[in-house]
Amino acid sequence: MAASTNNACLLMKAMTVEIQDIAMPQVGADDVLVKVESTGLCGSDLHNYNHGGFGKPITEPLVLGHESAGTVSAVGAGVSDFKIGDRVAIEPTMFCRKCFNCKTGKTNVCRQFRQASMAPTHGTLAQYYACDADFLVKIPENVSWEEAGCIQPLAVAVQLAKRAQFSAGQTIAVFGCGPLGCLVMATARAYGVSKILAFDISQSRVDFAKKLWADYAAVSLARPEGQEYPEWAEAFKAQALAAAGVDSWGVDIVVEAAGAEPCMHAGMAFVHSGGTYVQAGLGRPINAFPTFSIVAKELNVLGSVRYTAGCFQTAIDLIARGCIDLKPMITAVFPMSKSKEALEAVRKGEDLKVVIMNQQV
Template identity: 35%
Template sequence: MKAAVMNKPLEIEIKEIPIPTVKEDEVLVKVMAVGICGSDIHYYEHGKIGRYVVEKPIILGHECAGVVAQVGKKVSKFKIGDRVAIEPGITCGRCSYCKEGRYNLCPEVEFLATPPVDGAFVQYISHREDFLFPIPDNLSFEESALNEPFSVGIHACKRVNLQPGSTVAIMGMGPVGLTAIAAAKAFGASTIIVTDLEEKRLEAAKRMGATQTINIREEDPIQAVKQLTNDVGVDAAFETAGNPKALQAALSVVKRGGKLAIVGLPPQDEIGVNVPLIADNELDVYGVFRYSNTYTQGMDFISRGIADMRSLITDRYPLEKTMEAMEKARVNKKESIKVMVYPNGMP
């Protein structure tokens, strides 16, 4: 089969590699659509994210969906021809985190496209049965692949215990920020205020359900959010940009007793924050690492039309042009929102 292999940062080569063999509890999936994620771009550009370092050639891509091509002898939930969404992190199922239901914290997790684990820019991938989910008849492969970033927003909403009628601010309108709008909407938020510096992304935010948009090139986001909330602030703020200024702004717009979810990962390890502000206002700060137990709920939300996920897709490439697709996602943030790669032919 063909695979797009990153030999080193900023260099991807199409190679022929063996089709993976399927273990008894695994399914071989013919990969039909893969979304390019911000983490893929980080690895492609810098070769690392925090403690995860690319030390040998790796295959990127983890937002994916496809068709069952083969099943292991112990597989009972799927048959050849079934359409499936792939949850990319395979966990041990035995540790205390897995047993508590917080399997995203499993120390033995093998997550697609996180070094040293290869990802989904391939024609076929083998994956454990319990991390595959049936695609509803009314959903496309692309929409199902986008359940992965959508799951991050769902998990953030669960972390802050978002309630119906809440006011939310989301800083940064990359794909995770945009799908977080849909998640906040699904959880019943009545006011969803978003910020970004690209007008195209703010327009996309309105389509996803944002009630107010703030272009930070033109307005101070803190003052604008305060004005929109009668100087009270929001019940919860999500920082999804991985930007120090966005994090500080998110912290500043949370109301007294409110909540901050840190979703985006900044390039540096340490960022200055106003600790007296956190203590004096008794703010709750939540780290958000991927997600757990979100995939079924996410597929249900998307299939019920909570948001138009397809509208986020701006660029489409065949597997042979994966490097071109990565470059487009890396350098064209003004125009591109979600870039999709199709390992087995364009739709």
């Protein structure tokens, strides 16, 4: 192996990252060593950074990053599907392949998965990263490294589309126009969904959604002080659906991609009876939720997390075939040496998608 340094962005404690040259990862017989080129950042990286870990604080420095792609630099003796120089995207969730959920195809909710950048498993925000060969998916030449740093979140949107069964003819409403909401809209458009409505509290994010993927986008109706959620949600729905030219009955599918309690109430009002509501935003762990409507409207209320078999390949195909153009979404690119600035940019929320170039140290 020619490489001598493996600089990585290490989370030291809450709000503190350092670039350090760490040991080159061991490459087992079934492993591939990837020279990582790009890493997208998302809200979960910010959570890791803000809190110094997920759940409980880290006890040792942890390499951040989980949305990465790069070039194969070395392969283990037992690897036959990859060769040095192959361009690959990294699936950061290492499922066990043995538990009930893995065996039934729900690898995204594996009982004992490990996740890159979730302690004690190091992440991908380093110059080099090693993993089992089957956690890599090849990328064609026409996908730029910047875009390749967004394949993982697009795969998350593809999984959501699978769960919600996006198809032509539907009308969907997306609450939250951040990276996840935008990727859901992009996927919905690629899948031929007929009408996409988008809502956010930020005018700039609404403008972005309108410019790129939404047929109708608006700032959420403000809730007057003292007004209960149901009353507000119905008023918001009546106003928005009229403005969007959608039947006042409601939309077929709602995707809550903000993790905000008001959006949950609005979403449950916007979806028509017999429709589907997907909770994708995280936000606070416990929220008030209009459970009565689940029963009365006989809704399919679903969660969607990570991705399952085929989602990465679909995401790559959508980009490579030009069905989804991620470039306008990538509004900031940082060298790895400026990882702290990149994390701070995610915090500010003015950029839609922030990508780090791992070899720029």
